Amino acid sequence: MSLDALKQKLGEYFESFARGDDVPPAKRYFIEGYIQALLDSQSLSDSEARQLIASCCEASLGEDAARVYREQEGDIVLHSHMRRAPVYPTTSQ
Template sequence: MAAKEEFLASLSVRLRSFFEDQAAGLDVPPAHLYRLEGRMELAQELGLIESAELRELLVTLCREILCEHAAKSYLDDQRIILHLHMKPAPVTPSTRDD
């Protein structure tokens, strides 16, 4: 397998994992999100994938793993970024206000 195909296959696996983690109710750490967005940007800048093709991949995976409503966020946003579709974590203040 050529380097281009290997990189795109790896990107696809990582994107699938991104959506599957959210579907499972897992947290997506910011560092993971930013690295994945960086890979998407790099793939575009190196000419490995066109933005329309990448958007279609995002829509397809999101639709398949999450739902149509979540996939709409990729159709409505012209930027190629990742959208989080997780339930907010319960937050408890670490200090008490008296």
């Protein structure tokens, strides 16, 4: 996978959340693993990876959602951006 392919995968990941779709954890783990491989091989710097993730997130979900990636320290972790499900009472009281 090239850097362009990584950008595409990140775009698809965040676009899924923007549409309200669920994203399987395996997809997130794959992307995180590939980012780590790029970091380990020095094909991508930590700051470049964080900027790429934040910009892809912001393009799909907005600045507020991307803030977590700009402020994140330590290991790079992709977050779930699922909308909260509506909760309705099962009985009326």
